[in-house]
Amino acid sequence: MNIDGKLTAKNLRAELAVEVAELKSNYGIQPKLTVILVGEDPASQVYVRNKIKQTQEIGMISDEIKLPADTGQEELLKYLEHLNNDRNIHGILVQLPLPKHIDESVIIAAINPNKDVDGFHAMNSGRLFNGETGALVPCTPQGCIMLAKQHLGSDLSGKHAVVIGRSNIVGKPVAMLLLQENCTVTIAHSRTKNLPEVCQQADILVAAVGIAEFVKADWVKEGATVIDVGINRISTEEGKTKLVGDVDFDNVVGKCGAITPVPGGVGPMTIACLLKNTITAAKQSVC
Ligand SMILES: NC(=O)c1ccc[n+]([C@@H]2O[C@H](COP(=O)([O-])OP(=O)(O)OC[C@H]3O[C@@H](n4cnc5c(N)ncnc54)[C@H](OP(=O)(O)O)[C@@H]3O)[C@@H](O)[C@H]2O)c1
The missing domain is CATH 3.40.50.10860 (Leucine Dehydrogenase, chain A, domain 1)
Structure with missing residues:
Protein backbone atom coordinates (compact mmCIF):
# COMPACT_ATOMS: atom_id res chain seq x y z
CA MET A 1 0.00 0.00 0.00
CA ASN A 2 1.05 3.57 -0.63
CA ILE A 3 1.56 6.11 2.15
CA ASP A 4 0.02 9.30 0.77
CA GLY A 5 2.44 12.15 1.46
CA LYS A 6 0.37 14.65 -0.51
CA LEU A 7 -2.70 14.07 1.63
CA THR A 8 -0.72 13.96 4.89
CA ALA A 9 0.96 17.25 3.98
CA LYS A 10 -2.41 18.81 3.08
CA ASN A 11 -3.87 17.76 6.45
CA LEU A 12 -0.82 19.11 8.26
CA ARG A 13 -1.10 22.45 6.44
CA ALA A 14 -4.77 22.68 7.47
CA GLU A 15 -3.77 22.13 11.14
CA LEU A 16 -1.00 24.72 10.80
CA ALA A 17 -3.43 27.29 9.33
CA VAL A 18 -5.45 27.00 12.56
CA GLU A 19 -2.29 27.55 14.64
CA VAL A 20 -1.41 30.63 12.56
CA ALA A 21 -4.88 32.08 13.13
CA GLU A 22 -4.55 31.43 16.89
CA LEU A 23 -1.12 33.07 17.02
CA LYS A 24 -2.59 36.12 15.30
CA SER A 25 -5.64 36.41 17.53
CA ASN A 26 -3.92 35.51 20.84
CA TYR A 27 -0.56 37.26 20.43
CA ASN A 114 16.21 30.37 16.82
CA LYS A 115 15.29 31.33 13.23
CA ASP A 116 17.06 28.39 11.54
CA VAL A 117 13.91 26.77 10.13
CA ASP A 118 15.95 24.33 8.01
CA GLY A 119 17.38 22.99 11.29
CA PHE A 120 20.91 22.76 9.89
CA HIS A 121 22.70 25.00 12.46
CA ALA A 122 25.03 23.05 14.78
CA MET A 123 23.04 24.32 17.78
CA ASN A 124 19.90 22.66 16.43
CA SER A 125 21.68 19.43 15.40
CA GLY A 126 23.21 19.35 18.89
CA ARG A 127 19.83 19.79 20.55
CA LEU A 128 18.41 17.00 18.38
CA PHE A 129 21.39 14.76 19.20
CA ASN A 130 20.90 15.46 22.93
CA GLY A 131 17.19 14.68 22.65
CA GLU A 132 16.26 18.19 23.86
CA THR A 133 12.84 19.57 23.13
CA GLY A 134 12.54 22.86 21.27
CA ALA A 135 15.10 22.09 18.57
CA LEU A 136 14.24 23.15 15.05
CA VAL A 137 14.50 19.75 13.35
CA PRO A 138 15.38 19.36 9.64
CA CYS A 139 12.19 19.25 7.58
CA THR A 140 12.58 16.14 5.42
CA PRO A 141 13.46 13.87 8.40
CA GLN A 142 10.44 15.20 10.35
CA GLY A 143 8.28 14.35 7.34
CA CYS A 144 9.73 10.81 7.20
CA ILE A 145 8.73 10.13 10.82
CA MET A 146 5.21 11.48 10.28
CA LEU A 147 4.76 9.23 7.26
CA ALA A 148 6.09 6.15 9.11
CA LYS A 149 3.59 6.89 11.92
CA GLN A 150 0.84 7.36 9.37
CA HIS A 151 1.12 3.64 8.66
CA LEU A 152 2.43 2.21 11.93
CA GLY A 153 0.64 4.40 14.47
CA SER A 154 2.29 6.71 16.98
CA ASP A 155 4.33 4.06 18.84
CA LEU A 156 7.45 2.98 16.92
CA SER A 157 9.12 1.51 20.05
CA GLY A 158 11.29 -1.52 19.52
CA LYS A 159 11.11 -1.46 15.72
CA HIS A 160 14.37 -2.03 13.92
CA ALA A 161 14.94 0.96 11.63
CA VAL A 162 17.62 0.87 8.97
CA VAL A 163 18.56 4.22 7.42
CA ILE A 164 20.62 4.09 4.24
CA GLY A 165 22.52 7.39 4.02
CA ARG A 166 24.33 9.51 6.61
CA SER A 167 24.05 13.07 5.30
CA ASN A 168 23.58 15.93 7.78
CA ILE A 169 20.41 16.90 5.93
CA VAL A 170 18.59 13.57 5.91
CA GLY A 171 20.35 10.39 7.05
CA LYS A 172 21.76 11.47 10.42
CA PRO A 173 18.76 13.53 11.62
CA VAL A 174 16.24 10.88 10.56
CA ALA A 175 18.29 8.29 12.47
CA MET A 176 18.26 10.54 15.58
CA LEU A 177 14.50 11.01 15.35
CA LEU A 178 13.96 7.25 15.03
CA LEU A 179 16.15 6.76 18.09
CA GLN A 180 14.00 9.30 19.96
CA GLU A 181 11.01 7.16 18.96
CA ASN A 182 12.73 4.21 20.72
CA CYS A 183 13.58 2.35 17.53
CA THR A 184 16.73 0.25 17.31
CA VAL A 185 18.61 2.15 14.62
CA THR A 186 21.20 1.04 12.10
CA ILE A 187 22.80 3.66 9.85
CA ALA A 188 24.15 2.25 6.58
CA HIS A 189 26.32 4.09 4.04
CA SER A 190 28.61 3.53 1.08
CA ARG A 191 31.12 1.49 3.16
CA THR A 192 28.50 -0.77 4.74
CA LYS A 193 29.19 -4.44 4.10
CA ASN A 194 26.38 -6.80 3.07
CA LEU A 195 23.89 -3.97 2.63
CA PRO A 196 21.06 -6.21 1.33
CA GLU A 197 21.32 -8.40 4.49
CA VAL A 198 21.38 -5.30 6.72
CA CYS A 199 18.26 -3.95 5.00
CA GLN A 200 16.48 -7.30 5.36
CA GLN A 201 16.50 -6.74 9.14
CA ALA A 202 14.47 -3.55 8.86
CA ASP A 203 10.93 -3.11 10.11
CA ILE A 204 11.31 0.48 8.91
CA LEU A 205 13.63 1.06 5.96
CA VAL A 206 14.56 4.66 5.09
CA ALA A 207 16.39 5.13 1.79
CA ALA A 208 18.26 8.45 1.44
CA VAL A 209 20.98 7.59 -1.04
CA GLY A 210 20.45 9.53 -4.26
CA ILE A 211 20.72 6.50 -6.57
CA ALA A 212 17.67 5.71 -8.71
CA GLU A 213 15.83 2.48 -7.76
CA PHE A 214 18.81 1.32 -5.68
CA VAL A 215 16.91 -0.73 -3.06
CA LYS A 216 15.71 -4.01 -4.56
CA ALA A 217 12.74 -6.17 -3.56
CA ASP A 218 14.90 -8.96 -2.11
CA TRP A 219 16.50 -6.43 0.32
CA VAL A 220 13.10 -5.73 1.87
CA LYS A 221 11.56 -7.76 4.68
CA GLU A 222 7.98 -8.92 4.04
CA GLY A 223 5.62 -6.32 5.53
CA ALA A 224 8.30 -3.64 6.19
CA THR A 225 7.48 0.08 6.09
CA VAL A 226 9.59 1.73 3.40
CA ILE A 227 10.25 5.48 3.39
CA ASP A 228 11.80 6.55 0.11
CA VAL A 229 13.49 9.95 0.38
CA GLY A 230 15.29 9.84 -2.98
CA ILE A 231 14.45 12.16 -5.84
CA ASN A 232 16.15 11.08 -9.06
CA ARG A 233 15.33 12.08 -12.61
CA ILE A 234 15.77 9.26 -15.14
CA SER A 235 15.17 8.89 -18.89
CA THR A 236 12.28 6.73 -20.06
CA GLU A 237 12.17 4.49 -23.14
CA GLU A 238 9.91 7.08 -24.82
CA GLY A 239 12.73 9.62 -24.65
CA LYS A 240 11.12 11.58 -21.81
CA THR A 241 12.23 11.91 -18.20
CA LYS A 242 10.51 11.00 -14.95
CA LEU A 243 11.15 11.19 -11.23
CA VAL A 244 11.88 8.01 -9.29
CA GLY A 245 13.02 7.33 -5.76
CA ASP A 246 15.91 5.36 -4.29
CA VAL A 247 13.69 2.26 -4.08
CA ASP A 248 12.68 -0.04 -6.94
CA PHE A 249 9.05 0.86 -6.30
CA ASP A 250 7.32 -1.45 -8.82
CA ASN A 251 8.96 -4.57 -7.37
CA VAL A 252 9.00 -3.52 -3.71
CA VAL A 253 5.38 -2.34 -3.43
CA GLY A 254 3.97 -5.89 -3.47
CA LYS A 255 6.38 -7.12 -0.80
CA CYS A 256 6.49 -4.36 1.79
CA GLY A 257 3.66 -3.42 4.14
CA ALA A 258 3.63 0.20 2.98
CA ILE A 259 5.79 2.53 0.93
CA THR A 260 6.01 6.24 0.18
CA PRO A 261 5.79 6.81 -3.59
CA VAL A 262 8.00 9.21 -5.54
CA PRO A 263 6.64 11.70 -6.35
CA GLY A 264 3.87 12.18 -3.78
CA GLY A 265 5.53 10.74 -0.68
CA VAL A 266 8.24 12.43 1.37
CA GLY A 267 8.59 15.43 -1.02
CA PRO A 268 5.33 17.22 -0.12
CA MET A 269 6.03 16.75 3.60
CA THR A 270 9.26 18.74 3.42
CA ILE A 271 7.63 22.11 2.74
CA ALA A 272 4.78 21.39 5.19
CA CYS A 273 7.39 20.77 7.91
CA LEU A 274 9.17 24.00 6.95
CA LEU A 275 5.91 25.86 7.66
CA LYS A 276 5.63 23.95 10.95
CA ASN A 277 9.17 24.98 11.94
CA THR A 278 8.45 28.64 11.15
CA ILE A 279 5.38 28.52 13.39
CA THR A 280 7.43 26.84 16.14
CA ALA A 281 10.05 29.59 15.82
CA ALA A 282 7.33 32.27 15.99
CA LYS A 283 5.81 30.65 19.10
CA GLN A 284 9.22 30.37 20.77
CA SER A 285 9.81 34.07 20.10
CA VAL A 286 6.91 34.96 22.42
CA CYS A 287 7.36 32.29 25.11
N1 LIG B 1 12.16 14.47 -0.59
C1 LIG B 1 12.87 15.53 -0.22
O1 LIG B 1 12.31 16.56 0.14
C2 LIG B 1 14.35 15.42 -0.20
C3 LIG B 1 15.12 16.27 0.62
C4 LIG B 1 16.51 16.07 0.66
C5 LIG B 1 17.08 15.10 -0.15
N2 LIG B 1 16.29 14.34 -0.96
C6 LIG B 1 16.86 13.29 -1.81
O2 LIG B 1 17.33 12.26 -0.93
C7 LIG B 1 18.47 11.62 -1.52
C8 LIG B 1 19.61 11.71 -0.51
O3 LIG B 1 19.91 13.06 -0.25
P1 LIG B 1 21.16 13.51 0.64
O4 LIG B 1 21.23 14.98 0.60
O5 LIG B 1 21.09 12.81 1.95
O6 LIG B 1 22.36 12.88 -0.26
P2 LIG B 1 23.92 12.80 0.01
O7 LIG B 1 24.37 13.91 0.86
O8 LIG B 1 24.54 12.60 -1.33
O9 LIG B 1 24.09 11.44 0.87
C9 LIG B 1 23.90 10.21 0.26
C10 LIG B 1 24.21 9.13 1.26
O10 LIG B 1 24.04 7.88 0.60
C11 LIG B 1 25.17 7.06 0.87
N3 LIG B 1 25.45 6.18 -0.26
C12 LIG B 1 25.89 6.54 -1.49
N4 LIG B 1 26.09 5.45 -2.25
C13 LIG B 1 25.80 4.38 -1.48
C14 LIG B 1 25.82 2.99 -1.67
N5 LIG B 1 26.21 2.45 -2.83
N6 LIG B 1 25.45 2.19 -0.66
C15 LIG B 1 25.05 2.71 0.53
N7 LIG B 1 25.01 4.02 0.79
C16 LIG B 1 25.38 4.86 -0.21
C17 LIG B 1 26.32 8.00 1.10
O11 LIG B 1 27.28 7.33 1.89
P3 LIG B 1 28.70 7.99 2.31
O12 LIG B 1 28.36 8.94 3.41
O13 LIG B 1 29.51 6.84 2.74
O14 LIG B 1 29.21 8.68 1.09
C18 LIG B 1 25.64 9.17 1.79
O15 LIG B 1 25.66 9.02 3.19
C19 LIG B 1 18.73 12.36 -2.82
O16 LIG B 1 18.07 11.66 -3.87
C20 LIG B 1 18.05 13.70 -2.62
O17 LIG B 1 17.62 14.29 -3.84
C21 LIG B 1 14.95 14.48 -0.99
Whole structure:
Protein backbone atom coordinates (compact mmCIF):
# COMPACT_ATOMS: atom_id res chain seq x y z
CA MET A 1 0.00 0.00 0.00
CA ASN A 2 1.05 3.57 -0.63
CA ILE A 3 1.56 6.11 2.15
CA ASP A 4 0.02 9.30 0.77
CA GLY A 5 2.44 12.15 1.46
CA LYS A 6 0.37 14.65 -0.51
CA LEU A 7 -2.70 14.07 1.63
CA THR A 8 -0.72 13.96 4.89
CA ALA A 9 0.96 17.25 3.98
CA LYS A 10 -2.41 18.81 3.08
CA ASN A 11 -3.87 17.76 6.45
CA LEU A 12 -0.82 19.11 8.26
CA ARG A 13 -1.10 22.45 6.44
CA ALA A 14 -4.77 22.68 7.47
CA GLU A 15 -3.77 22.13 11.14
CA LEU A 16 -1.00 24.72 10.80
CA ALA A 17 -3.43 27.29 9.33
CA VAL A 18 -5.45 27.00 12.56
CA GLU A 19 -2.29 27.55 14.64
CA VAL A 20 -1.41 30.63 12.56
CA ALA A 21 -4.88 32.08 13.13
CA GLU A 22 -4.55 31.43 16.89
CA LEU A 23 -1.12 33.07 17.02
CA LYS A 24 -2.59 36.12 15.30
CA SER A 25 -5.64 36.41 17.53
CA ASN A 26 -3.92 35.51 20.84
CA TYR A 27 -0.56 37.26 20.43
CA GLY A 28 -0.94 39.56 17.40
CA ILE A 29 1.86 37.63 15.70
CA GLN A 30 1.87 36.60 12.07
CA PRO A 31 4.72 34.13 11.47
CA LYS A 32 7.10 35.36 8.81
CA LEU A 33 9.56 33.37 6.71
CA THR A 34 12.28 35.03 4.66
CA VAL A 35 13.99 32.99 1.97
CA ILE A 36 17.29 34.03 0.40
CA LEU A 37 18.03 32.73 -3.06
CA VAL A 38 21.49 33.33 -4.50
CA GLY A 39 21.84 32.74 -8.24
CA GLU A 40 19.42 31.37 -10.79
CA ASP A 41 19.44 27.59 -10.36
CA PRO A 42 16.09 26.60 -11.99
CA ALA A 43 15.29 23.80 -9.47
CA SER A 44 15.96 26.16 -6.55
CA GLN A 45 13.73 28.81 -8.11
CA VAL A 46 10.84 26.30 -8.28
CA TYR A 47 11.42 25.17 -4.66
CA VAL A 48 11.49 28.77 -3.40
CA ARG A 49 8.32 29.67 -5.34
CA ASN A 50 6.50 26.67 -3.81
CA LYS A 51 7.73 27.50 -0.31
CA ILE A 52 6.51 31.09 -0.58
CA LYS A 53 3.14 30.11 -2.09
CA GLN A 54 2.40 27.50 0.59
CA THR A 55 3.51 29.84 3.38
CA GLN A 56 1.06 32.50 2.23
CA GLU A 57 -1.76 29.98 1.70
CA ILE A 58 -1.86 29.20 5.43
CA GLY A 59 -1.90 32.87 6.44
CA MET A 60 1.79 33.40 7.14
CA ILE A 61 3.94 36.16 5.64
CA SER A 62 6.86 35.31 3.44
CA ASP A 63 9.26 37.18 1.30
CA GLU A 64 12.16 36.37 -0.94
CA ILE A 65 15.51 38.08 -1.24
CA LYS A 66 16.93 37.34 -4.68
CA LEU A 67 20.64 37.94 -5.03
CA PRO A 68 22.83 37.59 -8.12
CA ALA A 69 25.06 34.51 -8.47
CA ASP A 70 28.21 36.62 -7.95
CA THR A 71 27.10 37.86 -4.50
CA GLY A 72 30.07 37.68 -2.15
CA GLN A 73 30.09 35.72 1.09
CA GLU A 74 30.56 38.90 3.17
CA GLU A 75 27.59 40.55 1.48
CA LEU A 76 25.41 37.51 2.18
CA LEU A 77 26.55 37.52 5.81
CA LYS A 78 25.47 41.19 6.06
CA TYR A 79 21.98 40.28 4.83
CA LEU A 80 21.82 37.52 7.45
CA GLU A 81 22.88 39.87 10.22
CA HIS A 82 20.07 42.22 9.27
CA LEU A 83 17.48 39.38 9.16
CA ASN A 84 18.77 37.88 12.43
CA ASN A 85 18.10 41.23 14.15
CA ASP A 86 14.68 41.86 12.61
CA ARG A 87 12.12 40.93 15.29
CA ASN A 88 9.35 40.60 12.70
CA ILE A 89 11.12 37.73 10.94
CA HIS A 90 10.72 34.35 12.62
CA GLY A 91 12.25 32.00 10.05
CA ILE A 92 15.27 32.43 7.77
CA LEU A 93 16.07 29.97 5.02
CA VAL A 94 19.05 30.22 2.70
CA GLN A 95 18.26 28.05 -0.31
CA LEU A 96 20.98 25.46 -0.95
CA PRO A 97 23.08 24.76 -2.91
CA LEU A 98 24.92 28.07 -2.85
CA PRO A 99 27.35 29.14 -5.60
CA LYS A 100 30.75 27.48 -5.16
CA HIS A 101 32.59 30.62 -3.97
CA ILE A 102 30.39 30.73 -0.84
CA ASP A 103 31.13 28.37 2.05
CA GLU A 104 27.76 26.87 3.02
CA SER A 105 28.94 25.91 6.50
CA VAL A 106 29.87 29.55 7.26
CA ILE A 107 26.45 30.73 6.10
CA ILE A 108 24.54 28.08 8.08
CA ALA A 109 26.56 28.94 11.20
CA ALA A 110 25.66 32.63 10.78
CA ILE A 111 21.88 32.08 10.91
CA ASN A 112 20.34 32.80 14.32
CA PRO A 113 19.63 29.22 15.59
CA ASN A 114 16.21 30.37 16.82
CA LYS A 115 15.29 31.33 13.23
CA ASP A 116 17.06 28.39 11.54
CA VAL A 117 13.91 26.77 10.13
CA ASP A 118 15.95 24.33 8.01
CA GLY A 119 17.38 22.99 11.29
CA PHE A 120 20.91 22.76 9.89
CA HIS A 121 22.70 25.00 12.46
CA ALA A 122 25.03 23.05 14.78
CA MET A 123 23.04 24.32 17.78
CA ASN A 124 19.90 22.66 16.43
CA SER A 125 21.68 19.43 15.40
CA GLY A 126 23.21 19.35 18.89
CA ARG A 127 19.83 19.79 20.55
CA LEU A 128 18.41 17.00 18.38
CA PHE A 129 21.39 14.76 19.20
CA ASN A 130 20.90 15.46 22.93
CA GLY A 131 17.19 14.68 22.65
CA GLU A 132 16.26 18.19 23.86
CA THR A 133 12.84 19.57 23.13
CA GLY A 134 12.54 22.86 21.27
CA ALA A 135 15.10 22.09 18.57
CA LEU A 136 14.24 23.15 15.05
CA VAL A 137 14.50 19.75 13.35
CA PRO A 138 15.38 19.36 9.64
CA CYS A 139 12.19 19.25 7.58
CA THR A 140 12.58 16.14 5.42
CA PRO A 141 13.46 13.87 8.40
CA GLN A 142 10.44 15.20 10.35
CA GLY A 143 8.28 14.35 7.34
CA CYS A 144 9.73 10.81 7.20
CA ILE A 145 8.73 10.13 10.82
CA MET A 146 5.21 11.48 10.28
CA LEU A 147 4.76 9.23 7.26
CA ALA A 148 6.09 6.15 9.11
CA LYS A 149 3.59 6.89 11.92
CA GLN A 150 0.84 7.36 9.37
CA HIS A 151 1.12 3.64 8.66
CA LEU A 152 2.43 2.21 11.93
CA GLY A 153 0.64 4.40 14.47
CA SER A 154 2.29 6.71 16.98
CA ASP A 155 4.33 4.06 18.84
CA LEU A 156 7.45 2.98 16.92
CA SER A 157 9.12 1.51 20.05
CA GLY A 158 11.29 -1.52 19.52
CA LYS A 159 11.11 -1.46 15.72
CA HIS A 160 14.37 -2.03 13.92
CA ALA A 161 14.94 0.96 11.63
CA VAL A 162 17.62 0.87 8.97
CA VAL A 163 18.56 4.22 7.42
CA ILE A 164 20.62 4.09 4.24
CA GLY A 165 22.52 7.39 4.02
CA ARG A 166 24.33 9.51 6.61
CA SER A 167 24.05 13.07 5.30
CA ASN A 168 23.58 15.93 7.78
CA ILE A 169 20.41 16.90 5.93
CA VAL A 170 18.59 13.57 5.91
CA GLY A 171 20.35 10.39 7.05
CA LYS A 172 21.76 11.47 10.42
CA PRO A 173 18.76 13.53 11.62
CA VAL A 174 16.24 10.88 10.56
CA ALA A 175 18.29 8.29 12.47
CA MET A 176 18.26 10.54 15.58
CA LEU A 177 14.50 11.01 15.35
CA LEU A 178 13.96 7.25 15.03
CA LEU A 179 16.15 6.76 18.09
CA GLN A 180 14.00 9.30 19.96
CA GLU A 181 11.01 7.16 18.96
CA ASN A 182 12.73 4.21 20.72
CA CYS A 183 13.58 2.35 17.53
CA THR A 184 16.73 0.25 17.31
CA VAL A 185 18.61 2.15 14.62
CA THR A 186 21.20 1.04 12.10
CA ILE A 187 22.80 3.66 9.85
CA ALA A 188 24.15 2.25 6.58
CA HIS A 189 26.32 4.09 4.04
CA SER A 190 28.61 3.53 1.08
CA ARG A 191 31.12 1.49 3.16
CA THR A 192 28.50 -0.77 4.74
CA LYS A 193 29.19 -4.44 4.10
CA ASN A 194 26.38 -6.80 3.07
CA LEU A 195 23.89 -3.97 2.63
CA PRO A 196 21.06 -6.21 1.33
CA GLU A 197 21.32 -8.40 4.49
CA VAL A 198 21.38 -5.30 6.72
CA CYS A 199 18.26 -3.95 5.00
CA GLN A 200 16.48 -7.30 5.36
CA GLN A 201 16.50 -6.74 9.14
CA ALA A 202 14.47 -3.55 8.86
CA ASP A 203 10.93 -3.11 10.11
CA ILE A 204 11.31 0.48 8.91
CA LEU A 205 13.63 1.06 5.96
CA VAL A 206 14.56 4.66 5.09
CA ALA A 207 16.39 5.13 1.79
CA ALA A 208 18.26 8.45 1.44
CA VAL A 209 20.98 7.59 -1.04
CA GLY A 210 20.45 9.53 -4.26
CA ILE A 211 20.72 6.50 -6.57
CA ALA A 212 17.67 5.71 -8.71
CA GLU A 213 15.83 2.48 -7.76
CA PHE A 214 18.81 1.32 -5.68
CA VAL A 215 16.91 -0.73 -3.06
CA LYS A 216 15.71 -4.01 -4.56
CA ALA A 217 12.74 -6.17 -3.56
CA ASP A 218 14.90 -8.96 -2.11
CA TRP A 219 16.50 -6.43 0.32
CA VAL A 220 13.10 -5.73 1.87
CA LYS A 221 11.56 -7.76 4.68
CA GLU A 222 7.98 -8.92 4.04
CA GLY A 223 5.62 -6.32 5.53
CA ALA A 224 8.30 -3.64 6.19
CA THR A 225 7.48 0.08 6.09
CA VAL A 226 9.59 1.73 3.40
CA ILE A 227 10.25 5.48 3.39
CA ASP A 228 11.80 6.55 0.11
CA VAL A 229 13.49 9.95 0.38
CA GLY A 230 15.29 9.84 -2.98
CA ILE A 231 14.45 12.16 -5.84
CA ASN A 232 16.15 11.08 -9.06
CA ARG A 233 15.33 12.08 -12.61
CA ILE A 234 15.77 9.26 -15.14
CA SER A 235 15.17 8.89 -18.89
CA THR A 236 12.28 6.73 -20.06
CA GLU A 237 12.17 4.49 -23.14
CA GLU A 238 9.91 7.08 -24.82
CA GLY A 239 12.73 9.62 -24.65
CA LYS A 240 11.12 11.58 -21.81
CA THR A 241 12.23 11.91 -18.20
CA LYS A 242 10.51 11.00 -14.95
CA LEU A 243 11.15 11.19 -11.23
CA VAL A 244 11.88 8.01 -9.29
CA GLY A 245 13.02 7.33 -5.76
CA ASP A 246 15.91 5.36 -4.29
CA VAL A 247 13.69 2.26 -4.08
CA ASP A 248 12.68 -0.04 -6.94
CA PHE A 249 9.05 0.86 -6.30
CA ASP A 250 7.32 -1.45 -8.82
CA ASN A 251 8.96 -4.57 -7.37
CA VAL A 252 9.00 -3.52 -3.71
CA VAL A 253 5.38 -2.34 -3.43
CA GLY A 254 3.97 -5.89 -3.47
CA LYS A 255 6.38 -7.12 -0.80
CA CYS A 256 6.49 -4.36 1.79
CA GLY A 257 3.66 -3.42 4.14
CA ALA A 258 3.63 0.20 2.98
CA ILE A 259 5.79 2.53 0.93
CA THR A 260 6.01 6.24 0.18
CA PRO A 261 5.79 6.81 -3.59
CA VAL A 262 8.00 9.21 -5.54
CA PRO A 263 6.64 11.70 -6.35
CA GLY A 264 3.87 12.18 -3.78
CA GLY A 265 5.53 10.74 -0.68
CA VAL A 266 8.24 12.43 1.37
CA GLY A 267 8.59 15.43 -1.02
CA PRO A 268 5.33 17.22 -0.12
CA MET A 269 6.03 16.75 3.60
CA THR A 270 9.26 18.74 3.42
CA ILE A 271 7.63 22.11 2.74
CA ALA A 272 4.78 21.39 5.19
CA CYS A 273 7.39 20.77 7.91
CA LEU A 274 9.17 24.00 6.95
CA LEU A 275 5.91 25.86 7.66
CA LYS A 276 5.63 23.95 10.95
CA ASN A 277 9.17 24.98 11.94
CA THR A 278 8.45 28.64 11.15
CA ILE A 279 5.38 28.52 13.39
CA THR A 280 7.43 26.84 16.14
CA ALA A 281 10.05 29.59 15.82
CA ALA A 282 7.33 32.27 15.99
CA LYS A 283 5.81 30.65 19.10
CA GLN A 284 9.22 30.37 20.77
CA SER A 285 9.81 34.07 20.10
CA VAL A 286 6.91 34.96 22.42
CA CYS A 287 7.36 32.29 25.11
N1 LIG B 1 12.16 14.47 -0.59
C1 LIG B 1 12.87 15.53 -0.22
O1 LIG B 1 12.31 16.56 0.14
C2 LIG B 1 14.35 15.42 -0.20
C3 LIG B 1 15.12 16.27 0.62
C4 LIG B 1 16.51 16.07 0.66
C5 LIG B 1 17.08 15.10 -0.15
N2 LIG B 1 16.29 14.34 -0.96
C6 LIG B 1 16.86 13.29 -1.81
O2 LIG B 1 17.33 12.26 -0.93
C7 LIG B 1 18.47 11.62 -1.52
C8 LIG B 1 19.61 11.71 -0.51
O3 LIG B 1 19.91 13.06 -0.25
P1 LIG B 1 21.16 13.51 0.64
O4 LIG B 1 21.23 14.98 0.60
O5 LIG B 1 21.09 12.81 1.95
O6 LIG B 1 22.36 12.88 -0.26
P2 LIG B 1 23.92 12.80 0.01
O7 LIG B 1 24.37 13.91 0.86
O8 LIG B 1 24.54 12.60 -1.33
O9 LIG B 1 24.09 11.44 0.87
C9 LIG B 1 23.90 10.21 0.26
C10 LIG B 1 24.21 9.13 1.26
O10 LIG B 1 24.04 7.88 0.60
C11 LIG B 1 25.17 7.06 0.87
N3 LIG B 1 25.45 6.18 -0.26
C12 LIG B 1 25.89 6.54 -1.49
N4 LIG B 1 26.09 5.45 -2.25
C13 LIG B 1 25.80 4.38 -1.48
C14 LIG B 1 25.82 2.99 -1.67
N5 LIG B 1 26.21 2.45 -2.83
N6 LIG B 1 25.45 2.19 -0.66
C15 LIG B 1 25.05 2.71 0.53
N7 LIG B 1 25.01 4.02 0.79
C16 LIG B 1 25.38 4.86 -0.21
C17 LIG B 1 26.32 8.00 1.10
O11 LIG B 1 27.28 7.33 1.89
P3 LIG B 1 28.70 7.99 2.31
O12 LIG B 1 28.36 8.94 3.41
O13 LIG B 1 29.51 6.84 2.74
O14 LIG B 1 29.21 8.68 1.09
C18 LIG B 1 25.64 9.17 1.79
O15 LIG B 1 25.66 9.02 3.19
C19 LIG B 1 18.73 12.36 -2.82
O16 LIG B 1 18.07 11.66 -3.87
C20 LIG B 1 18.05 13.70 -2.62
O17 LIG B 1 17.62 14.29 -3.84
C21 LIG B 1 14.95 14.48 -0.99
